[in-house]
Amino acid sequence: MYSLNAAVPGRVRRIAGDLYPQLAGFADVREDHSICVKRLGDDEPYKTLANRARTALADAPAFEVAVTGIDYFAEPTSGTAPVVYLTVESPGLEQVHETLVAEFGALPGLEGEAFTPHVTLARDGDVADAERIAERKIDPVTWTVSELDFTDALHDNAIGKIPLGE
Numbered sequence: 001m002y003s004l005n006a007a008v009p010g011r012v013r014r015i016a017g018d019l020y021p022q023l024a025g026f027a028d029v030r031e032d033h034s035i036c037v038k039r040l041g042d043d044e045p046y047k048t049l050a051n052r053a054r055t056a057l058a059d060a061p062a063f064e065v066a067v068t069g070i071d072y073f074a075e076p077t078s079g080t081a082p083v084v085y086l087t088v089e090s091p092g093l094e095q096v097h098e099t100l101v102a103e104f105g106a107l108p109g110l111e112g113e114a115f116t117p118h119v120t121l122a123r124d125g126d127v128a129d130a131e132r133i134a135e136r137k138i139d140p141v142t143w144t145v146s147e148l149d150f151t152d153a154l155h156d157n158a159i160g161k162i163p164l165g166e
Contacts, residue, residue, distance in 0.1 A: 002042055003151050004148040004149070006145045015067070022129070022136075034149065062144050062145060065092075067119060067140065070085070070121075072133070073085070093145070097117070146164050147163045
């Protein structure tokens with residue numbers, strides 16, 4: 001599965017690191033953090049998908065993103081529950097997502113109107129632990145996203161970048 005992701009700054013990774021002791025009881029604690037902007041599938045070659053994405057985002061400006069809190073999905077669309085995450089607020093990110101949905105279509109229950117921008121911290125634990133962690137307050141972190149990483153989920157690594165305009 002290929003996707004376009006927005007990198008997060010060190011300040012966001014530090015928040016995740018500070019929360020690690022509370023997340024240790026979850027079966028899957030993420031060590032690498034990013035924001036999935038759009039899943040692109042794997043039914044076309046990387047170069048074709050990358051060219052389509054670059055064309056769709058040719059006029060897309062860089063955008064501001066803010067991590068503002070902690071929440072959880074009690075019943076995620078797929079995978080094990082619950083999913084603890086950092087909340088993300090960004091009208092610009094949502095606009096880029098909508099542009100990509102217009103080009104590639106939406107995965108039901110995950111994208112389009114169901115899209116909830118977030119930074120996954122952990123999944124597959126106790127709901128009471130997720131509720132307790134979600135009550136914690138964090139200092140908001142704001143930054144500008146000026147490029148998206150084209151990611152190969154199978155190998156869990158960025159294989160290209162798509163720059164955004166100024």
